[in-house]
Amino acid sequence: MLKGRQQENYQFSIHFDQQFLTELYGDDMRSAEEVFQSSIIQIHQELEVAETLFKKGNITEVRKIFHRIKPLFGYVGLLPVQDYIQTFEDNCIHFREIEGLALAFENLKVIILDASTKISEEKNRLGDYNKRRA
Amino acid sequence: MKYSSIIVEDLQTAADFLKKFCERSGLVEVQGHFLNAEDALIYLSENLVDLIFLDVEMPGATGFDLMDRLVYTPQVILTTSKTEYAYDAFQYNVTDYLKKPFTYQRFLESLQKVQVKKEEEDSNSERDHIFIKSDGKLIRLKNDDILFIESMGDYVKFVTAEKKYITHNTIKNLETKVDPMRFMKVHRSYIVNLSRIDDIQENSLYIKGTMIPISKAHKARVMQKLNIV
Numbered sequence: 001m002l003k004g005r006q007q008e009n010y011q012f013s014i015h016f017d018q019q020f021l022t023e024l025y026g027d028d029m030r031s032a033e034e035v036f037q038s039s040i041i042q043i044h045q046e047l048e049v050a051e052t053l054f055k056k057g058n059i060t061e062v063r064k065i066f067h068r069i070k071p072l073f074g075y076v077g078l079l080p081v082q083d084y085i086q087t088f089e090d091n092c093i094h095f096r097e098i099e100g101l102a103l104a105f106e107n108l109k110v111i112i113l114d115a116s117t118k119i120s121e122e123k124n125r126l127g128d129y130n131k132r133r134a
Numbered sequence: 135m136k137y138s139s140i141i142v143e144d145l146q147t148a149a150d151f152l153k154k155f156c157e158r159s160g161l162v163e164v165q166g167h168f169l170n171a172e173d174a175l176i177y178l179s180e181n182l183v184d185l186i187f188l189d190v191e192m193p194g195a196t197g198f199d200l201m202d203r204l205v206y207t208p209q210v211i212l213t214t215s216k217t218e219y220a221y222d223a224f225q226y227n228v229t230d231y232l233k234k235p236f237t238y239q240r241f242l243e244s245l246q247k248v249q250v251k252k253e254e255e256d257s258n259s260e261r262d263h264i265f266i267k268s269d270g271k272l273i274r275l276k277n278d279d280i281l282f283i284e285s286m287g288d289y290v291k292f293v294t295a296e297k298k299y300i301t302h303n304t305i306k307n308l309e310t311k312v313d314p315m316r317f318m319k320v321h322r323s324y325i326v327n328l329s330r331i332d333d334i335q336e337n338s339l340y341i342k343g344t345m346i347p348i349s350k351a352h353k354a355r356v357m358q359k360l361n362i363v
Contacts, residue, residue, distance in 0.1 A: 023237040024151075031154075035147060042147075067191055068145055071215045074235035075147055082215070089216075 010129050015118050016077035024075070029130055036123035039072045043116050047109070054098060054105055063092035066108075073115060076122070081115045084108060136160075137248065139185040141167045142174040142200065143213065144192040148234055152187055152213070155241045162245070171195035175203055179354075183208050185229075185248060190214040201226050202322070205355045207309045209251055211244050227307045255310055264312065266292060268299040275299070277316050281330050281341045283308060285323035295342060320356050321349045328359060 010029050012018050025032045050065045066085050073081035088101075088108045095101050139162050143149040149167045156162035165183060168174035170192050178186075188210050190197040197212060210228040212219065213236075223231045229251050230244040265272045275292060284291045285305045292299040309319050319325045320339065324346050332340045337348050339356075348356055 020237070023239065024235065038147060064191065064193075067215065071145060071148055071234040074215070075151070086216070 010126070012077060013118070013122055013125070016122060017079055018077070020074075020079065021077040024077075029126055029133075033123060033126040033130055035075050036119055036126060039076050040116060040119050040123060043069055043072060043112065043119075047112060051109075054101075057098045059092050059096065059098065059101065062105075063089050066092075076119050078115050078118070081111060084111050136163045137184040137245075138163050138165055138182075139187060140165055140174060140177065140183050141187045142171060142192070142197065143167065143187065143189045144169050145189070145234075148189070148213065151235070152241075155238050158238065159242065159245060169193075171197065171200040175200060178204065182206065184252075185209045185211065187211050187213050188228075190216070190219050198222060198226065201228075203351055205319075205352050207319075209248050211248070225304075225306070227304075227310065251310075261313070266299055266301045266303075268292075268301045273299060277313055277327070278329075280317075280327050282327060282344070282346060283312075283317075283325040293344070318352075318356060318359055320352050321347050331360070334360075 009027065010032075012021055021032065046065050046069045050062050053061045053065070067089055070082050070085045070089075073079070073085070085108065088104055091101055091104050098105075139156065141149050141152050141164060143152070153164050153167070156164050162185065165181065166174075166177055168177065172194055174186075175195075186200075186208055188197040188200065190212060191214065195203075197214075201210060210226070211230045211232060212223050212228050213232045213234055215234045217233060220231055230247045232240065232244060262278070263274050263276045265274055267273075275294065279294045279296075281293045281295060283305065284293065286300065288302060288304070289300050290303045290305060290308060292301065305319065305323060305325060308325060312325060316328060317325050318328055326339065326341060326346060330341050332342065334340070334348070334356075337350070337353065338345050339348055340346070
């Protein structure tokens with residue numbers, strides 16, 4: 001009986017912090033799916049704006065955008081991405097010119113886009129799981 | 135009894151989690167969600183709440199700016215994704231500091247702190263005196279005897295008709311410790327005993343010949359509190 005129940009519980013992919021997500025969502029995988037979905041949309045939208053602002057050299061606003069989206073990576077269980085963003089935020093305060101931040105910005109973009117792909121794949125897995133349980 | 139609250143948060147996902155946690159606890163009623171401090175201040179100028187869930191960095195004014203401009207002192211739980219604000223949070227005497235994202239369990243711990251603080255405030259307001267540390271001893275001051283309290287940086291001055299006492303404290307902290315029925319903050323540097331006000335002229339009030347400024351942000355509330363016929 002217990003074994004059967006355990007099999008019903010959703011297991012997040014290895015990249016995601018299973019324990020934290022279980023604490024956050026319990027067994028409400030519909031909420032998890034919604035949050036994953038809305039996070040992907042917001043991350044892409046804000047990243048696009050950040051790129052434009054970065055090209056214009058507006059580091060203050062770029063930092064604010066990353067600060068705003070940082071917790072989203074926590075809500076989807078990719079906690080280390082928050083640390084990368086925090087490091088970039090700190091760099092934004094230390095470096096006032098975009099030249100000093102260009103490489104860090106590109107690196108962060110790669111990390112965020114990779115995370116975004118993982119969130120998207122997990123969102124699809126969650127969707128399939130919720131459909132099966134419907 | 136439920137705590138009335140508002141959420142001031144520019145990240146919708148974070149606000150949604152908070153709303154769910156409040157609902158699940160059965161202890162907190164969320165009266166509104168505001169995406170920035172300015173909108174929240176407009177609401178707070180006309181509505182009293184027990185508790186504010188407050189983000190720090192938002193578009194425009196920060197959460198600390200909001201606390202500076204509050205004309206009364208509800209409990210505040212800061213919700214932020216940056217730990218560097220902990221020192222400021224302590225200075226502002228906030229009830230708790232939640233780092234986003236946080237779990238429901240951590241949220242409940244915060245609510246326990248709210249409850250403890252509320253009980254402390256309630257018991258303080260029932261007393262007719264306070265104790266202050268001054269000159270190496272604890273001195274009992276009757277509420278009736280205190281004319282006003284003035285900020286002096288990291289210290290405050292308690293002024294009575296007979297004597298002045300200087301003690302290590304802040305106006306922000308004292309605001310929650312004194313009897314709210316009797317005392318009121320009228321300026322970021324002054325708390326006055328309402329029953330000892332002699333007269334008010336424009337943006338100042340007078341107690342035993344001392345002029346005390348009333349800030350623009352506090353004036354409406356001061357006038358409300360006074361028994362004007």
